[in-house]
Amino acid sequence: MSTAVENLEPEILDESIDSQMTISMGPQHPSTHGVLRLELVLDGETVVSTIPDIGYLHTGMEKLFEYKKYQQGIVITDRMDYLNPLGNNLAYVMAAEKLLQIEIPERAQVIRVLMCELQRIASHMVWLGTHCLDIGAMSVFFYCFRQREKILNLIESASGGRMTPSYFRIGGLMMDLPAGFDRRCKQFLDDFPDAMDMFETLVTGNPIFQSRTKEIGYIKKEDAISWGLTGPCLRGSGVELDLRVHNPYSGYENYDFEIPVETGCDVWARFRVRMRELYECAKIVRQALERLKPGPTKADAPKVVLPDRDDMRKHMDSLIHHFLIVAEGFNVPEGEVYHAIEASKGELGVYMKSNGGPKPERVHFRGPSFVNLSALPDMVEGELIADVVAVIGSLDIVLGEIDR
Amino acid sequence: MGTEKLQEFVEALKTADQSWVSSVADALGEVTVLTPREHVRAVCEFLRDNHGFDMLADLCGCDRGPEEDPRFEVNYHLFSTVHYQRLRIKVELTEDDAVVESVTTLWKTANWHERETYDLLGITFAAHPDLRRILLPSDFDGHALRKDYPLRGYEPYSLT
Numbered sequence: 001m002s003t004a005v006e007n008l009e010p011e012i013l014d015e016s017i018d019s020q021m022t023i024s025m026g027p028q029h030p031s032t033h034g035v036l037r038l039e040l041v042l043d044g045e046t047v048v049s050t051i052p053d054i055g056y057l058h059t060g061m062e063k064l065f066e067y068k069k070y071q072q073g074i075v076i077t078d079r080m081d082y083l084n085p086l087g088n089n090l091a092y093v094m095a096a097e098k099l100l101q102i103e104i105p106e107r108a109q110v111i112r113v114l115m116c117e118l119q120r121i122a123s124h125m126v127w128l129g130t131h132c133l134d135i136g137a138m139s140v141f142f143y144c145f146r147q148r149e150k151i152l153n154l155i156e157s158a159s160g161g162r163m164t165p166s167y168f169r170i171g172g173l174m175m176d177l178p179a180g181f182d183r184r185c186k187q188f189l190d191d192f193p194d195a196m197d198m199f200e201t202l203v204t205g206n207p208i209f210q211s212r213t214k215e216i217g218y219i220k221k222e223d224a225i226s227w228g229l230t231g232p233c234l235r236g237s238g239v240e241l242d243l244r245v246h247n248p249y250s251g252y253e254n255y256d257f258e259i260p261v262e263t264g265c266d267v268w269a270r271f272r273v274r275m276r277e278l279y280e281c282a283k284i285v286r287q288a289l290e291r292l293k294p295g296p297t298k299a300d301a302p303k304v305v306l307p308d309r310d311d312m313r314k315h316m317d318s319l320i321h322h323f324l325i326v327a328e329g330f331n332v333p334e335g336e337v338y339h340a341i342e343a344s345k346g347e348l349g350v351y352m353k354s355n356g357g358p359k360p361e362r363v364h365f366r367g368p369s370f371v372n373l374s375a376l377p378d379m380v381e382g383e384l385i386a387d388v389v390a391v392i393g394s395l396d397i398v399l400g401e402i403d404r
Numbered sequence: 405m406g407t408e409k410l411q412e413f414v415e416a417l418k419t420a421d422q423s424w425v426s427s428v429a430d431a432l433g434e435v436t437v438l439t440p441r442e443h444v445r446a447v448c449e450f451l452r453d454n455h456g457f458d459m460l461a462d463l464c465g466c467d468r469g470p471e472e473d474p475r476f477e478v479n480y481h482l483f484s485t486v487h488y489q490r491l492r493i494k495v496e497l498t499e500d501d502a503v504v505e506s507v508t509t510l511w512k513t514a515n516w517h518e519r520e521t522y523d524l525l526g527i528t529f530a531a532h533p534d535l536r537r538i539l540l541p542s543d544f545d546g547h548a549l550r551k552d553y554p555l556r557g558y559e560p561y562s563l564t
Contacts, residue, residue, distance in 0.1 A: 055539040225458050228513030246488040338481050349462050366462035374516040
């Protein structure tokens with residue numbers, strides 16, 4: 001009897017040391033930023049391999065586009081990357097405008113840049129809050145959401161929607177900015193540096209945060225390009241690429257701002273890129289406010305752009321155009337385009353194909369979160385399980401865009 | 405935006421191998437190179453190694469409809485982090501032989517893009533290391549983005 005026990009004991013010990021354990025992290029895990037499931041193979045606390053399992057939020061948006069008219073598709077885009085809906089709107093409407101070959105008035109372009117940069121700050125605020133929350137700093141989250149709330153109020157005042165603005169339309173904007181918008185926007189910009197100072201003191205200067213993020217989630221420059229990383233993730237690996245500068249759209253070439261680049265290739269480098277980017281966003285918003293000159297906010301294309309209410313009451317042809325656009329939509333010339341913008345998370349590309357009718361033949365969204373997440377197994381291999389959440393936080397993923 | 409620079413790459417492709425380029429479309433400031441499907445990997449490798457197209461920005465399939473022949477197309481959107489140009493490589497595939505060679509060995513990012521295209525359109529990528537469904541459940545029947553697949557599916561789908 002006693003010999004049997006002695007024989008058993010070392011076997012059990014050996015098994016616990018040598019064997020690898022597979023655990024499923026998510027889809028309800030709070031640090032996976034939604035419904036991401038990771039199949040982690042662990043050796044002790046070290047990650048041996050990771051298989052991301054996505055699709056829990058798949059709602060068939062790309063299929064739905066094919067059944068909706070071009071202008072109806074805008075509201076679907078709001079629900080993709082729900083932290084950066086204006087960026088999605090912009091990518092979609094610019095692809096359609098490219099097919100239609102419509103010129104957008106100057107004021108509409110400036111407002112688009114202005115709103116997109118405000119949205120980028122809001123998106124980065126959620127990233128900063130949740131990233132710190134994952135690592136263990138609770139209070140940052142509340143301060144970040146306080147700033148985000150101010151931006152959402154601004155967006156709400158302009159579009160009527162907080163999370164789902166659908167503010168950009170094919171050919172311009174839904175409507176002009178409300179009275180007093182620039183005053184409130186300036187107020188936000190004046191308060192923002194103080195908030196940034198607080199974040200830098202709370203987070204950047206925090207030795208615990210630094211030790212949790214430095215030399216973790218390493219991805220070198222060549223791998224980052226091969227994995228198709230874009231946005232702050234790529235710039236954290238030392239590649240100077242920003243579509244706002246290198247493939248300028250919507251008049252970004254007229255703004256003066258810098259591209260923050262870090263060469264650390266780790267979570268800390270990606271953190272620094274986004275933090276520095278926040279200052280640049282505020283800079284662009286300020287410049288856009290200065291560039292705001294009175295003028296039309298809709299393109300002169302009566303068959304595509306909905307007329308003003310006032311026009312409809314006075315002019316018969318406006319009423320007819322309105323009826324036709326709403327009831328039948330407008331035909332888009334045959335062709336295909338791929339339009340990419342720099343969203344808050346990276347390159348957001350829209351492939352749009354038209355066969356001449358009022359509904360697109362194919363709309364494909366190249367989501368930055370989708371591509372950035374695919375590099376996760378490479379980044380976390382050999383790291384500790386506690387660092388996996390830090391790496392996910394540094395990728396800044398939104399599952400609505402990954403699963404579409 | 406002019407497309408002169410992009411036309412240079414097309415000329416280089418034609419010089420390298422005449423059979424690589426079936427036709428070229430230049431519209432809306434974008435250049436599309438239609439390539440026979442057996443050459444797509446070679447074309448991509450040539451552009452990546454010799455002309456700086458080091459990033460595969462996007463890969464997506466498209467279904468033209470069951471009555472069309474060839475029915476499917478696959479678009480490769482190449483991008484360069486050196487000269488910031490974009491080039492589209494297009495491959496046409498027939499319905500009963502919807503197979504194209506994988507480019508996962510050239511770009512790691514192609515892995516998920518190809519899985520998505522396989523999942524939603526049923527296009528097979530030969531020599532792909534892990535060709536499984538990615539967005540839809542593994543027991544899903546059919547390919548949801550095909551034109552003959554109804555918007556609401558054949559029957560209510562249940563996870564149980």
